[in-house]
Amino acid sequence: xKLLVCPLNGPRPVTEFAYGGEVRVxxxxxxxxxxxxxNYVFNRSGSPGQKYEWxxxxxxxxxxxxxxxxxxxxxxxxxxxxxxxxxFSRVRPQ
Amino acid sequence: MFTRHDTLxxxxxxxxxxxxxxxxxAAYYLARDHGIQNVAVLDKGYLGGxxxxxxxxxxxxxxxxxxxxxxxxxxxxxxxxxxxDFDLNLFYSTRGHFTLAHTDxxxxxxxxxxxxxxxxxxxxxxxxxxxxxRAIPSIxxxxxxxxxxxxxxFHAPGAIARHDAVAWGYGRGAxxxxxxxxxxxxxxxxxxxxxxxxxxETTRGFIGTSRVLCAVAGFTPRxxxxxxxxxxxxxxxxxxxxxxxxxxxxxxIVVSGSLHVYVSQTARGELVMGxxxxxxxxxxTRSTLDFAENLSAHMLDMFPFLCEVKVNRQxxxxxxxxxxxxxxxxxxxxxxxxxxxxxxxxxxxxTPVCGKTMSHTLATGRNHELIEGFTIDRFARYQLxxxxxxxxxxx
Amino acid sequence: xxxxxxxxxxxxxxxxxxxxPRAVEWLRDQGLLLxxxxxxxxxxxxxxxxxxxxxxxxSEFFIEGMVGTEILERVASNTVKxxxxxxxxxxxxxxxxxxxxxxxxxxxxxxxxxxxLALAANPVIMTLVMDVAVLIVPQxxxxxxxxxxxxxxxxxxxxxxxxxxxxxxxGGVHRETYYE
Numbered sequence: 143x144k145l146l147v148c149p150l151n152g153p154r155p156v157t158e159f160a161y162g163g164e165v166r167v168x169x170x171x172x173x174x175x176x177x178x179x180x181n182y183v184f185n186r187s188g189s190p191g192q193k194y195e196w197x198x199x200x201x202x203x204x205x206x207x208x209x210x211x212x213x214x215x216x217x218x219x220x221x222x223x224x225x226x227x228x229x230f231s232r233v234r235p236q
Numbered sequence: 237m238f239t240r241h242d243t244l245x246x247x248x249x250x251x252x253x254x255x256x257x258x259x260x261x262a263a264y265y266l267a268r269d270h271g272i273q274n275v276a277v278l279d280k281g282y283l284g285g286x287x288x289x290x291x292x293x294x295x296x297x298x299x300x301x302x303x304x305x306x307x308x309x310x311x312x313x314x315x316x317x318x319x320x321d322f323d324l325n326l327f328y329s330t331r332g333h334f335t336l337a338h339t340d341x342x343x344x345x346x347x348x349x350x351x352x353x354x355x356x357x358x359x360x361x362x363x364x365x366x367x368x369x370r371a372i373p374s375i376x377x378x379x380x381x382x383x384x385x386x387x388x389x390f391h392a393p394g395a396i397a398r399h400d401a402v403a404w405g406y407g408r409g410a411x412x413x414x415x416x417x418x419x420x421x422x423x424x425x426x427x428x429x430x431x432x433x434x435x436x437e438t439t440r441g442f443i444g445t446s447r448v449l450c451a452v453a454g455f456t457p458r459x460x461x462x463x464x465x466x467x468x469x470x471x472x473x474x475x476x477x478x479x480x481x482x483x484x485x486x487x488x489i490v491v492s493g494s495l496h497v498y499v500s501q502t503a504r505g506e507l508v509m510g511x512x513x514x515x516x517x518x519x520x521t522r523s524t525l526d527f528a529e530n531l532s533a534h535m536l537d538m539f540p541f542l543c544e545v546k547v548n549r550q551x552x553x554x555x556x557x558x559x560x561x562x563x564x565x566x567x568x569x570x571x572x573x574x575x576x577x578x579x580x581x582x583x584x585x586x587t588p589v590c591g592k593t594m595s596h597t598l599a600t601g602r603n604h605e606l607i608e609g610f611t612i613d614r615f616a617r618y619q620l621x622x623x624x625x626x627x628x629x630x631x
Numbered sequence: 632x633x634x635x636x637x638x639x640x641x642x643x644x645x646x647x648x649x650x651x652p653r654a655v656e657w658l659r660d661q662g663l664l665l666x667x668x669x670x671x672x673x674x675x676x677x678x679x680x681x682x683x684x685x686x687x688x689x690s691e692f693f694i695e696g697m698v699g700t701e702i703l704e705r706v707a708s709n710t711v712k713x714x715x716x717x718x719x720x721x722x723x724x725x726x727x728x729x730x731x732x733x734x735x736x737x738x739x740x741x742x743x744x745x746x747x748l749a750l751a752a753n754p755v756i757m758t759l760v761m762d763v764a765v766l767i768v769p770q771x772x773x774x775x776x777x778x779x780x781x782x783x784x785x786x787x788x789x790x791x792x793x794x795x796x797x798x799x800x801x802g803g804v805h806r807e808t809y810y811e
Contacts, residue, residue, distance in 0.1 A: 143525065143526070143742060144524070150669060150670065150688050151670065151756075151757060151758075154742070154743070154758070155742040156526075157526055157742060157759070158742065158758060158759050160515070161515055161516035161517070163517075164517075176616075176618075177616055180615055180616045180617075180618060181466065181616075183615075184468040184559060184615040185466040185467060185468055185615070186467075186468055186469065186470045187457070188456070188457030188460075188467065188469045188470050188471055188556070189457040189458050189461050190458070190471075190519035193517075195516075195517075199757070200759065200764060201757040201758045201759050201764040201765065202687060202688065202757035202764075203764075204688060212517050212518055212519055213518075213519045213520060214520070215518055215520060215522075
């Protein structure tokens, strides 16, 4: 059984988690064009790679961020949700 | 069965990336119906080794949107005499297809689908539980007591076919008409000049061409990155498994959205079983015990007598999913770059009609009318083609 | 044969929950002993006045005791709370599973490895039992480990019906009590 290390609950089987998709930054809905908003709503970076993703430990309702390689399924690091405000802007791909 | 080509030509009229059913079908109809034989089909692996060889071979047209119903109905029509076309036995077997409803809301969706289907001349009916029991006497209608079957959508034309033979048939037919199939040839880049396709870079050298068709299922985002196109496609594995062969007992195809199961019995007697997508993005075809356990448990809800039957094999394919569960097809903003993707978990049944419509689109440079609901620009227009209600299982 | 493996619903238990940046301070002011580590528990009061406080993550607390316990009633009914303290609606059903083979029973329905627990650290485990989210407080007792389990009351019948045959298979009993 595949284990994922939750920053709060420690190593748990992946079946205890819900996947929340890649961490993405919304454009300003009041300032962006319809095309930019459509791009944000629908388009995804579908190619494999190391991605920052939202994960939720379903049993505790704890959301966190995992940096995961989507080819090997290896989790490289996990971060508390605050990382979106504190560190994500430094590391996210432009 | 196929001609071996030791060298690539410096250029082709059309280059098709992906020697699966869809790519080979497009090559076949380009050569047969449009007189375009100077075509190369490239595959980084082997012919039919991707999702064509990994799906659960179900063919149906009981969709929900008018666009979907018309498109898949044309595909079912093409399937009927495909074996004769190829002079190759596809083991096409019309079985009838049950989508079970375990809740009132599911029953309502079945009635909706039945009415849309009948409106477009597709044979689908909402039926009651007694009808299901007559067709599948060994089913436990109570599903272990926790998910009783209330009725179903019955789709008489539902069928299964030998998936490998479909790739072989299209491949051989294209090959005999002069199309070159190059396996073990990976595309590493696409040359675009002034917004127009100029050629493709491969592990065996550069090929000049003005028209490229991308038909690579779970590898679509990687190819689209080469031409700078964004789409909503996201890739999750889809697993399946097959039992040991047993005496024939299951004639129809059975699908349960609530229990996340679809199953049919092959001519060899094996049960071919599938379930919902893996729950997160992954570009790997590994198998998991979770999947086998969950699917087996749900199979036993419906068919408890199978408890001693062994699972023989388990595998996975990479499903290129879209948010509206409809494909992405046709011309793109890059001149000469054509796409046949977003086939997620529902692509096998569409193989013939995709070949037909994409060959037309490649030959004329304009989208075939049957694929107008599936174009890449529908997302920018916020005009989705919502087909999720007709997905075989809840995702 | 002695049936020391027991599954039993805990009757007449009450619970409530609080979270927020000032929850620690406010709960301390109410006289509760709070665990300092995330996902651990502490006991306040003695005997019938005993109250268990489980710390869920950094700043959420789950408080459980007998219905009528003075401190529980006071905290739960106190409607005047400072900003930064938010009540969390909890109507959990509680049951206990304890005795020989209890870890084997849980292994049938849960992927968490209870056999590896360090009980001295007073851990709280949030995990899934038969796909239902539960909160588990393990306690040492004379018959080995004793697990208190809380879950959403609408799933209680499902979980107990699922656990009962496994407990019986391992030689235990399900002592039915009123819990609805």
